[in-house]
Amino acid sequence: MDKRDLFRDNVLTSGHRACSGCGEAMAARMVTDLIGPDAIYINATGCLQVFSSHNQQSAWQAPWIHSVFANAAAVASGVEAALRAKGKNTPVIVQAGDGGTFDIGLQCLSGMIERGHDILFVCYDNEAYMNTGVQRSSSTPHAVRTTTSPPGRLANGKHELKKDVISIMAAHHMPYAATATIAYFPDLKAKVEKAMSIKGPRFLQVLSPCPLGWMHDSALSVTVSRLAVETGLFPLLELEHGELTGVMRLAEQKPVEEYLRPQGRFKHLFTGKEGGVELRHLQALADARIRRYGLLEADTKWDTARAMQSERNGRGGYVSTSTSGGAEHGA
Amino acid sequence: MKQLLEGSQAVAEAVRLCRPQVVAAYPITPQTHIIERLAQHVANGELAAEFINAESEFGAASIVLGAVASGARSFTATASQGLLLMTEVLYNIAGLRLPVVMICANRAVGAPINIFSDHQDSMSVRDAGWIQLYVDSNQMAVDMLIQAYRIAEVCELPVMVCMDGFLLTHTFEPVVLPSQAEVDGYLPAFQFARTLDPTQPMTIGGASEADNYQEYRIAQHHAMENSLAVIEALDAEFEQQFGRTSGGLLQGYCLDGAQIVLLGMGSLMGAVCDAVDNLRTQGEAVGALSLRCFRPFPAQALIQYLSGAQRIIVLEKAISIGGGGIVAAELRAALYQAGITTPLESVIGGLGGRDLTPEVIETIFKKRVEAETEMTNHFAPNHIITDEIDSGGKAHG
Ligand SMILES: Cc1ncc(C[n+]2csc(CCOP(=O)(O)OP(=O)(O)O)c2C)c(N)n1
Ligand code: SF4
Ligand SMILES: [Mg+2]
Numbered sequence: 001m002d003k004r005d006l007f008r009d010n011v012l013t014s015g016h017r018a019c020s021g022c023g024e025a026m027a028a029r030m031v032t033d034l035i036g037p038d039a040i041y042i043n044a045t046g047c048l049q050v051f052s053s054h055n056q057q058s059a060w061q062a063p064w065i066h067s068v069f070a071n072a073a074a075v076a077s078g079v080e081a082a083l084r085a086k087g088k089n090t091p092v093i094v095q096a097g098d099g100g101t102f103d104i105g106l107q108c109l110s111g112m113i114e115r116g117h118d119i120l121f122v123c124y125d126n127e128a129y130m131n132t133g134v135q136r137s138s139s140t141p142h143a144v145r146t147t148t149s150p151p152g153r154l155a156n157g158k159h160e161l162k163k164d165v166i167s168i169m170a171a172h173h174m175p176y177a178a179t180a181t182i183a184y185f186p187d188l189k190a191k192v193e194k195a196m197s198i199k200g201p202r203f204l205q206v207l208s209p210c211p212l213g214w215m216h217d218s219a220l221s222v223t224v225s226r227l228a229v230e231t232g233l234f235p236l237l238e239l240e241h242g243e244l245t246g247v248m249r250l251a252e253q254k255p256v257e258e259y260l261r262p263q264g265r266f267k268h269l270f271t272g273k274e275g276g277v278e279l280r281h282l283q284a285l286a287d288a289r290i291r292r293y294g295l296l297e298a299d300t301k302w303d304t305a306r307a308m309q310s311e312r313n314g315r316g317g318y319v320s321t322s323t324s325g326g327a328e329h330g331a
Numbered sequence: 332m333k334q335l336l337e338g339s340q341a342v343a344e345a346v347r348l349c350r351p352q353v354v355a356a357y358p359i360t361p362q363t364h365i366i367e368r369l370a371q372h373v374a375n376g377e378l379a380a381e382f383i384n385a386e387s388e389f390g391a392a393s394i395v396l397g398a399v400a401s402g403a404r405s406f407t408a409t410a411s412q413g414l415l416l417m418t419e420v421l422y423n424i425a426g427l428r429l430p431v432v433m434i435c436a437n438r439a440v441g442a443p444i445n446i447f448s449d450h451q452d453s454m455s456v457r458d459a460g461w462i463q464l465y466v467d468s469n470q471m472a473v474d475m476l477i478q479a480y481r482i483a484e485v486c487e488l489p490v491m492v493c494m495d496g497f498l499l500t501h502t503f504e505p506v507v508l509p510s511q512a513e514v515d516g517y518l519p520a521f522q523f524a525r526t527l528d529p530t531q532p533m534t535i536g537g538a539s540e541a542d543n544y545q546e547y548r549i550a551q552h553h554a555m556e557n558s559l560a561v562i563e564a565l566d567a568e569f570e571q572q573f574g575r576t577s578g579g580l581l582q583g584y585c586l587d588g589a590q591i592v593l594l595g596m597g598s599l600m601g602a603v604c605d606a607v608d609n610l611r612t613q614g615e616a617v618g619a620l621s622l623r624c625f626r627p628f629p630a631q632a633l634i635q636y637l638s639g640a641q642r643i644i645v646l647e648k649a650i651s652i653g654g655g656g657i658v659a660a661e662l663r664a665a666l667y668q669a670g671i672t673t674p675l676e677s678v679i680g681g682l683g684g685r686d687l688t689p690e691v692i693e694t695i696f697k698k699r700v701e702a703e704t705e706m707t708n709h710f711a712p713n714h715i716i717t718d719e720i721d722s723g724g725k726a727h728g
Contacts, residue, residue, distance in 0.1 A: 055539040077393075086403065
């Protein structure tokens with residue numbers, strides 16, 4: 001008997017234990033429903049795994065496995081290899097937080113990409129180690145308060161910058177890497193569908209506000225994630241074979257303050273003595289990203305077909321073919 | 332037909348005959364020849380498997396975890412630093428009750444870094460929940476590897492075949508390789524019910540708390556205990572089909588009338604048996620016992636073999652720093668529980684590749700038998716740490 005018929009359609013069903021307004025829960029719901037239950041999901045340790053998989057109360061209605069924190073991309077590599085050996089092409093999806101992507105999981109992720117596994121890796125980026133109680137990760141932006149980057153007499157929150165992980169992904173010359181967020185569902189949908197139409201390693205970084213860690217009203221998750229884009233702090237990008245092939249342009253640039261104000265994690269910048277310096281710094285970072293990706297300019301010209309052709313000369317490389325209709329994966 | 336093969340080649344052939352569909356590996360001496368040979372088999376089309384070059388041993392263990400959870404028989408091999416790097420995943424594989432099979436080409440653990448053989452690596456992960464089988468010879472490595480897949484798949488437990496680095500992996504010995512048909516007759520196609528399959532969606536590796544975590548751990552322990560009988564039965568079945576035994580849990584040598592028993596694990600037992608032969612010609616009532624299966628710990632079988640002994644000397648190539656001999660400690664506990672008060676001595680040696688020749692073993696034997704000392708730790712002239720204890724006298728006196 002095909003047990004799928006017994007269930008509702010959602011891959012991640014309701015009743016799980018996420019906080020109200022959890023951006024990661026929203027993002028996972030969107031992404032997994034777009035992909036559907038005919039896929040195998042591999043989850044790293046983190047909030048999503050913890051709130052969805054309590055013993056005998058699983059919220060997953062698709063085959064789902066969690067092993068440890070750092071190895072999701074490697075477990076997925078094994079799953080994909082097994083499917084290949086058996087002549088099956090069930091889609092393989094990894095889900096991980098920013099800690100499981102930028103930090104502890106980066107080595108396995110890089111290996112998975114370099115070996116060309118046919119896997120979509122989705123990073124739900126909430127910019128800190130939320131599951132352990134909001135510690136800073138390499139994804140935490142500059143100046144943010146976390147429990148391990150507290151502001152104090154000698155510090156203004158996190159000293160370092162947010163790691164530019166999408167560029168690291170692009171440096172692998174992987175077939176497809178993109179950023180998205182929960183505020184722009186049509187964009188997210190298009191990117192998931194595009195990713196599912198491509199063979200080879202693919203990466204999606206979904207900015208997922210966390211009301212608990214970002215200290216904003218739980219009703220504001222979508223608003224805050226929209227402001228991250230509109231200020232230029234979180235550009236929505238597509239990169240194919242190492243090159244930028246798409247950006248979501250901004251009609252106008254909003255000042256970063258509009259994004260920072262609703263979030264308690266930036267509060268010290270508005271009350272502390274030296275906050276003004278950091279506010280100017282964060283504005284400069286947003287300006288630089290806007291310039292770098294031409295977010296206020298006209299379209300760039302990039303010939304994806306030609307890029308793919310040059311990447312695929314010879315017998316090696318990624319076996320990436322854009323099957324444009326998504327026929328193989330049937331997303 | 333006997334063939335002269337390097338241990339790594341022989342065992343790689345055994346792996347090929349078991350038809351794994353996924354092989355994941357990362358290079359580390361002295362395991363490399365095994366995976367190199369498998370890579371060549373895959374490249375030549377002689378083994379229909381996906382060969383995955385992992386980015387680390389942590390990755391390699393995770394890859395076979397994913398592959399087995401997806402219903403594909405898999406293989407990996409490592410040693411030493413690589414095994415320790417796998418540790419987190421080894422526990423996870425065991426907790427998920429996945430029938431993964433791997434070879435540990437036993438090697439010392441740094442610092443100081445040392446590529447040569449002892450048992451510190453596998454002994455350090457003895458609590459991870461893997462069946463651990465130690466082999467004496469290359470023939471036994473071949474036979475045990477084939478049995479390992481059967482054991483793993485029947486018990487839904489992972490199995491680590493422990494094979495001394497260099498002493499076995501890089502040594503040429505005559506080996507009988509079974510035919511594909513023979514192996515197929517013993518090892519059916521991979522069957523595992525709890526797999527990732529969209530038609531039967533299952534959550535694997537969910538979170539657990541105090542309400543049921545302990546039950547999982549106890550169930551895992553019971554599965555381990557129950558595997559003792561399976562290991563013996565499958566060795567008997569193997570013997571019936573192939574005419575060779577790997578000894579099951581334990582293998583005795585010259586135990587008839589033996590008052591003193593030398594106990595050890597792995598390739599060391601070749602030298603131990605030679606030493607026993609020499610000592611017997613000198614009139615010593617000595618025998619040897621090769622502990623094949625260290626996990627699960629075969630306490631009952633050990634007691635059966637050792638109940639007649641008047642003195643036991645445990646030789647081992649690993650040390651629990653600050654504790655002492657590991658096999659010795661477990662054996663003492665088992666004997667104590669059975670009310671057996673035979674004096675037991677713990678001798679640690681052969682670390683980092685130091686030779687334990689028959690002559691050295693004879694010297695140890697004579698020194699220990701003559702000694703009437705209290706429990707101490709000291710360095711013998713040949714730098715073998717000995718810890719002497721008359722457990723009977725102290726425990727029950
Ligand atoms: C090896 C290891 N180190 C640390 C932890 C503790 N830990 C569990 S979840 C987690 C944070 C996860 O952060 P992230 O990946 O960003 O996911 P989030 O919870 O934020 O969604 C940490 C540090 C662990 N489980 N394993
Ligand atoms: S802590 Fe943040 S990421 Fe975790 S469940 Fe709550 S809102 Fe979601
Ligand atoms: Mg996070």
